[in-house]
Amino acid sequence: MPSKPKSPAKSDARAKTRPPLSKERVFRAAITFADKFGIEALSMRKLGELLGVEAMSLYKHVANKDDILDGIVDIVASEIEVPAVGGDWKSSMRRRAISTHTVLMRHPWATMLMVSRANIGPSMLRYVDATIGCLRNAGFSVPLADHAWNSLDSYVYGYTLVKLNFPIEPSEYASVTEQFLPLIPEARFPHIHEMSRHIIDGQHDGMNQLEFGLDLLLDGLEKLLNSSALVAPSPRRRSQSGPRISGRI
Numbered sequence: 001m002p003s004k005p006k007s008p009a010k011s012d013a014r015a016k017t018r019p020p021l022s023k024e025r026v027f028r029a030a031i032t033f034a035d036k037f038g039i040e041a042l043s044m045r046k047l048g049e050l051l052g053v054e055a056m057s058l059y060k061h062v063a064n065k066d067d068i069l070d071g072i073v074d075i076v077a078s079e080i081e082v083p084a085v086g087g088d089w090k091s092s093m094r095r096r097a098i099s100t101h102t103v104l105m106r107h108p109w110a111t112m113l114m115v116s117r118a119n120i121g122p123s124m125l126r127y128v129d130a131t132i133g134c135l136r137n138a139g140f141s142v143p144l145a146d147h148a149w150n151s152l153d154s155y156v157y158g159y160t161l162v163k164l165n166f167p168i169e170p171s172e173y174a175s176v177t178e179q180f181l182p183l184i185p186e187a188r189f190p191h192i193h194e195m196s197r198h199i200i201d202g203q204h205d206g207m208n209q210l211e212f213g214l215d216l217l218l219d220g221l222e223k224l225l226n227s228s229a230l231v232a233p234s235p236r237r238r239s240q241s242g243p244r245i246s247g248r249i
Contacts, residue, residue: 021053023061027071031107034072039109042068069113074121076110079103082130089138090218093149096131097156097214104160111160139225148221155217159210173206174199 019025029050033042044065048055062068081099083092104111113119128149135145168176177199186193198204 030068031072034109073113073119074123076107077127078123083134085133085137092134100156108164
């Protein structure tokens, strides 16, 4: 049987109960869509369908899809813990890195946007400025602070991308390793074979830990900071006019 046409009165009633369209609502809907279907599938038409409006209505609030991408990246940045300026810089930067990874795992599409676009929204600027401020307050020079936060971010972004795209689930490591063991003969590949045996036998879970590499980086930066402090005055004792900020956002 053919479906009955929608009642104009019911359609009007639904339109009246929907919250008014706004830039914030468009951005939040785009995040919901991207979390479920991926950023590649996002389009103005599909976003309009999700919001229950015609695609053209979106252009009253956003310029184009790029405008949406800029907006949703900034919202993601607002979810990341901002490091404190002052106190224990290593703890602050450690929490920042772990928070970044946690947020990016919650929004699997966001990492590539973070690394491939010039993100200069207010939340991103606040996040980066606080990061540099935390390092500068700890005694890092401007160049060293720039290298430090970019090294940490490169590690976190890379770790996150590997985890998001790795073809084997952690619970399957041992069984998959056992399947591949015949291709790793001990005579030809003794060290890989030994490690594989440890995973199969349960002596090692084979899982890479974010904190392992993160702590290596932070310990190395601390040593570098201490050694540089022996040959140069602390930035905190220099002119109070404020540091010049250089860095990639």
